Amino acid sequence: MAVAPPAQAAPADAAKLVLSGDITLxxxxxxxxxxxxxxxxxxxxMNIxxxxxxxxxxxxxxxxxxxxGSIDISIGKARTARFFNMSTKELGDAAQPGQPLYGIEVTNGNLVIFGGGELLRAKDGTIIGAVGVSGSxxxxxxxxxxxGVAALN
Incomplete structure (x- = not known):
């Protein structure tokens, strides 16, 4: 007996599935x-x-x-920025030898601690996501x- 696939949400209902404070497509x-x-x-x-x-x-x-090879790096930069609520440049500065976050890049798998990851914020300042770029x-x-960040502001 064949099982029918689950019903997809109708487009009008899709808005109910989005969390407030999240970036839209x-x-x-x-x-x-x-x-x-x-x-x-x-x-x-670039990979973006x-x-x-x-x-x-x-x-x-x-x-x-x-x-x-920059595909994973771009995704890693975006995720790193979001995970730590700062640009990857800022995190990288704090992760240098002698700095308080030295070694953090080995703690969470696929963290990237050099520039190219930036937070994305709504007009009210709420973090709604991040962008990561790699390729140059x-x-x-x-x-x-x-x-990319400037495009939202």
Whole structure:
């Protein structure tokens, strides 16, 4: 006897499934588009990841030719920023030898402690997710991530 698949929520009911204070798909796509535009402006090929308030992947784009190895790094940067509520640059600064968070990158698997991960906030300041970018120099990654952040403001 065949079992019918579970019914999908009707589009009108989908809004009931979204947690308040979480990034929407439209917002995540806006972040990706702005970040990608900055990457094109810089002449860089990037992997761009957006995670929701819980650190779960919400949207992702890999520009043609972007490093395959940077896929996981971009996701890791976004998740790291969200897990610690700060940019990966800030966390990296606190994780250097002699600093209070030295060694933190080995505690939670796939943490990234160099620039390119930034928090995403709603207009009221609530953290709704994070963006992570990888594919070029740390400075270029940071500029692309910040362009994505700016798209929400």
């Amino acid at each position: 439209a917002q995540a796509q806006k972040v990706i588009a702005a970040a990608q535009a900055k990457a094109v402006e810089q002449g860089t090929l 990841a957006v995670v929701d308030a819980g650190g779960n992947l919400k949207a992702f784009a890999r520009m043609e030719g972007a490093f395959l 120099s740390v400075e270029n990654d940071m500029a692309v991530a910040k362009a």
